[in-house]
Structures are given as structure tokens and as C-alpha cells.
Amino acid sequence: xxxxxxxxxxxxxxxxxxxxxxxxxxxxxxxxxxxxxxxxxxxxxxxxxxxxxxxxxxxxxxxxxxxxxxxxxxxxxxxxxxxxxxxxxxxxxxxxxxxxxxxxxxxxxxxxxxxxxxxxxxxxxxxxxxxxxxxxxxxxxxxxxxxxxxxxxxxxxxxxxxxxxxxxxxxxxxxxx
Numbered sequence: 001x002x003x004x005x006x007x008x009x010x011x012x013x014x015x016x017x018x019x020x021x022x023x024x025x026x027x028x029x030x031x032x033x034x035x036x037x038x039x040x041x042x043x044x045x046x047x048x049x050x051x052x053x054x055x056x057x058x059x060x061x062x063x064x065x066x067x068x069x070x071x072x073x074x075x076x077x078x079x080x081x082x083x084x085x086x087x088x089x090x091x092x093x094x095x096x097x098x099x100x101x102x103x104x105x106x107x108x109x110x111x112x113x114x115x116x117x118x119x120x121x122x123x124x125x126x127x128x129x130x131x132x133x134x135x136x137x138x139x140x141x142x143x144x145x146x147x148x149x150x151x152x153x154x155x156x157x158x159x160x161x162x163x164x165x166x167x168x169x170x171x172x173x174x175x176x177x
Contacts, residue, residue, distance in 0.1 A: 001054055001058065001075070001079070004054075005061070007057070008054060008057050008058075011053055011057055012050055012053060012054070015049070015050075015053050016046070016050065019046060019049050020046065023042060023045065023046070023108075023112070026108050027042070027105070027108065029108070029169060029173050030104070030105040030108065033104055033105045034105075038105050041105070041109050044090075045109060045112055045113070048083065048086060048087065048090075048113070048116060049116065051079065051083055052083060052116055052119050052120065052123075055076065055079050055080055055083060055120070055123055056119070056123055058076055059076065059123060059126060059127055059130065062076070062130065063130050063133075076127070077127075080120060080123055080124055080127070083116070083120050084117065084120045084121075084124075087113045087114075087116045087117045087120060088117060090109060090110070090113040091110055091113050091114050091117060093106075094106040094107070094109055094110025094113065095110060098110065102172075103168065103172040103173075107165070107168060107169065107172075108165075111161060111162070111164070111165040114161055115158050115161055115162075118154055118157045118158055118161065119154070119158075121154075122150060122151065122153075122154035125150050126147060126150060129143055129146050129147060129150070
């Protein structure tokens, strides 16, 4: 990615605070399962989230600048592909672990990485819209409308993922009192 811009650094600091707190709160359901492996998964999740935020921020920066070098497009595409591969691998491992051993802390990490999969698909689609905008003479007038609907669909998908997570969590671990 190269050197971080000030706006990217501020974004990371702000989002990291919330992501750390939210994940720690979610881990309280699985307090009996906390160990070094879970700490490693926690760190992997935070690192993955950081790269997702950076990828989205870099795409927004590319959309606002003129004449982005082809190498930056290739690097961004490679990062998106790598993130998608890693996210899908974590979801796959979580599914296999839950099937083999029943619900565990993998439930949390599986759903978190599934949300990141939705996020990266959204970034891929937004990048596609950006490429269409670049290919259109005088810009694409309806781009912002499509970006809005894309973000709306991604957010709704994440809401359904979180609803499924909480339904499964409350089914197996009970409702907190």
C-alpha cells in the first residue's frame, strides 16, 4: 500500500477503537473458550479489518483523483483479491469447525469474516462502478445513485448476517440477563 496518508491513519485509529471494543464485548459470550488460539484469531480479525478499511479508503481516494497510475490499480485489485481469499478461507474453516465440534468461538469469527466478505464484494462492485465512470466520456452522471444502492444492499446484507449470528448465539448460549 505504501505510505499511509493522514486521513487513512486517522480512519484506522478511529475504527480500531470501535472494532477492538465490539469484538471484546462479543468474546464475553465465549469466555470459557478464551485461549491463545482465540487471541491469534482476534489479532487476525483486526488485521484483516484494518486492510479492508485501507482498501476502501484507497478506492475512495482513487475515485477523487485524476490519472491514477495503472500500477496502483493493479495493487488495489491484488489486495482486494488477497483479502477475499483470506476471508473466504476463514469462513470455510469456521464452518468446518462448527460442523465438526458444534458451536464455539468460531461462530463469532465465522460471522465476522462473512461480514468482511460482504464488504470486499461491495468494494469490488464499487471499483467496477469506478472503472465504468473512467471509461465514460465526461463522467458518469448516475454513478452516485448506483454507489448509494450498492452501499444500501451491502448494509442490508450485513444486517441479515448479524441477525443470523444473534439468533444462533441466543439459541446455543442463551439470552444474557
